[in-house]
Amino acid sequence: MRRFGRIFKRHGPLPQSGEPMQVIVNTNENTNGTLVLPLWQDSKNMAPGSESGVHRSLKNQIENILVEGDFKAKAGTAMTLAGTDGGKALLIGLGKEEDATPQVMRESGAKVTASCKKIHGKTLTVKFHGMEDAYMAAFVEGMILRDYSYDNYKTKDEDDDSDDRELKIHVTCEEEKHAALETSAETSSAVATGVYLARDLGNAPPNDLYPMEFARQAIEFGSTHDNVDVKVINYDEARTMGMGGLVGVGMGSYRKPCMVIFEINGDKPGPSPCIVGKGITFDTGGISIKPSPSMDEMKYDMHGSATTFGVMQALVASGHKDRVIGLTCMAENMPSSNAQRPGDVITTYSGKTVEVLNTDAEGRLVLSDGLWYAGTHLNPSYMIDLATLTGACVVALGHEASGLWSNNDELLNNIKEAGEHCGEIAWPMPLFKAFEKEMTDSKIADVRNLGAGRWGGSNTAAAFLKQFVPNMEGTDEQIPWAHLDIAGTAWGAKTNKLVKNGATGIHVRTLHHLITGQ
Ligand code: BES
Ligand code: ZN
Numbered sequence: 248m249r250r251f252g253r254i255f256k257r258h259g260p261l262p263q264s265g266e267p268m269q270v271i272v273n274t275n276e277n278t279n280g281t282l283v284l285p286l287w288q289d290s291k292n293m294a295p296g297s298e299s300g301v302h303r304s305l306k307n308q309i310e311n312i313l314v315e316g317d318f319k320a321k322a323g324t325a326m327t328l329a330g331t332d333g334g335k336a337l338l339i340g341l342g343k344e345e346d347a348t349p350q351v352m353r354e355s356g357a358k359v360t361a362s363c364k365k366i367h368g369k370t371l372t373v374k375f376h377g378m379e380d381a382y383m384a385a386f387v388e389g390m391i392l393r394d395y396s397y398d399n400y401k402t403k404d405e406d407d408d409s410d411d412r413e414l415k416i417h418v419t420c421e422e423e424k425h426a427a428l429e430t431s432a433e434t435s436s437a438v439a440t441g442v443y444l445a446r447d448l449g450n451a452p453p454n455d456l457y458p459m460e461f462a463r464q465a466i467e468f469g470s471t472h473d474n475v476d477v478k479v480i481n482y483d484e485a486r487t488m489g490m491g492g493l494v495g496v497g498m499g500s501y502r503k504p505c506m507v508i509f510e511i512n513g514d515k516p517g518p519s520p521c522i523v524g525k526g527i528t529f530d531t532g533g534i535s536i537k538p539s540p541s542m543d544e545m546k547y548d549m550h551g552s553a554t555t556f557g558v559m560q561a562l563v564a565s566g567h568k569d570r571v572i573g574l575t576c577m578a579e580n581m582p583s584s585n586a587q588r589p590g591d592v593i594t595t596y597s598g599k600t601v602e603v604l605n606t607d608a609e610g611r612l613v614l615s616d617g618l619w620y621a622g623t624h625l626n627p628s629y630m631i632d633l634a635t636l637t638g639a640c641v642v643a644l645g646h647e648a649s650g651l652w653s654n655n656d657e658l659l660n661n662i663k664e665a666g667e668h669c670g671e672i673a674w675p676m677p678l679f680k681a682f683e684k685e686m687t688d689s690k691i692a693d694v695r696n697l698g699a700g701r702w703g704g705s706n707t708a709a710a711f712l713k714q715f716v717p718n719m720e721g722t723d724e725q726i727p728w729a730h731l732d733i734a735g736t737a738w739g740a741k742t743n744k745l746v747k748n749g750a751t752g753i754h755v756r757t758l759h760h761l762i763t764g765q
């Protein structure tokens with residue numbers, strides 16, 4: 248009996264990954280632990296000034312290697328040196344100086360943590376010299392972001408201490424650059440707590456992370472921070488309120504749906520930014536069931552909600568003082584005798600009816616209620632939704648960029664710029680009237696949840712969402728709104744060097760930067 252109890256009910260909170268690594272910014276010459284040396288391509292010696300504090304035999308070894316051309320320092324390469332009595336070193340290739348960008352530097356920083364093995368120990372010293380502030384900041388950010396792995400469900404081997412590695416990284420730079428680097432490293436660490444949280448939520452298995460468990464974690468977050476309020480609209484309330492989109496998607500599951508609303512600094516005046524996340528904790532497709540291969544990946548179908556929660560955490564950790572709203576639409580999309588069917592017509596919270604032609608196009612249904620609720624109850628200055636919405640977006644943009652749609656050019660440009668700044672590309676996509684027409688020509692309802700054909704599937708999905716953006720009060724103009732389709736960017740692709748695998752925490756940094764300017 249006890250065994251079954253453990254299978255069906257988890258006691259206590261879900262395990263979480265640790266805090267970001269400790270980064271200490273120094274101006275002294277000491278080398279603590281392994282020396283980490285970032286090098287421009289084809290360097291023949293260490294940057295003048297960076298040799299001080301490095302033991303002569305290690306310095307000789309490094310310079311021999313560079314002179315011989317044994318380490319060319321191409322971008323994305325690393326070499327470990329050991330065996331002298333001068334300590335160990337990790338050489339990191341930055342590529343050509345003229346090709347450097349913040350993203351190259353972030354990825355180079357990530358290479359440090361990705362290359363770190365037992366031999367390097369737990370303490371490292373990165374020696375910068377003659378490096379721009381923005382590049383050092385990006386390098387440090389990359390080290391922090393890549394130092395994450397989701398090992399919560401692995402049984403620990405008592406003899407192996409590699410999995411409890413907690414890195415401590417000293418970073419040294421010139422005196423005049425110290426203050427700026429220390430500030431940027433602190434901000435990166437604060438924001439990384441939000442990225443880590445989003446990754447934890449995205450990686451959590453769907454048997455343990457279901458809608459009301461997400462709500463429970465959100466409530467716990469609210470109760471541990473004075474400036475955060477969390478409200479949950481549960482299944483019964485959603486039904487009473489007429490949230491037909493959320494209820495229709497979630498009712499087929501034993502794990503019932505809910506809506507979670509975060510408010511940060513609610514005592515400050517609005518209107519305020521509002522982030523809305525798709526939170527399908529598992530998407531089987533429902534009655535329009537998906538094929539089995541890779542269905543496990545549909546646990547990430549709540550990454551929009553994970554990012555939303557992560558942004559809230561990042562804002563709190565970085566000390567943001569203004570009001571910000573988050574809203575997540577949580578449901579599990581399951582087939583069952585109580586599931587919605589293709590052919591059903593539902594009435595959404597907006598009052599608009601939707602013909603459900605495919606139960607696998609469920610993200611747009613839950614978001615229709617989320618956007619309408621946010622726009623009519625939460626006083627947003629703008630709304631940005633994030634959703635692993637369509638496979639078609641992955642076809643269009645691969646894993647390199649999220650799709651970005653907006654009814655407001657200024658908001659679109661601001662998000663695009665924030666994404667570029669953070670190396671999280673959001674690529675503009677069209678909201679043609681023709682797509683809206685396609686989605687509003689249902690024979691029997693106001694809107695249909697499936698395009699007429701399969702072409703332009705990510706655009707028709709965005710056009711569907713636009714039907715549920717309310718007007719600004721007293722006007723016939725919609726609230727500024729943007730939609731980010733993160734289906735291709737929410738989990739680890741080989742091209743994303745800032746994450747080992749699994750959930751990426753995509754756009755926590757973009758949105759934190761957009762909202763705070765930090
Ligand atoms: N969650 C999926 C979209 C998805 C696909 C995310 C692949 C990540 C990777 C979404 O709910 C879905 O199933 N969309 C359908 C829509 C279609 C039925 C109109 C799709 O993309 O096939
Ligand atoms: Zn689906």
Ligand code: ZN
Pocket residue numbers: 527530548607609610635636
């Ligand atoms: Zn989905």
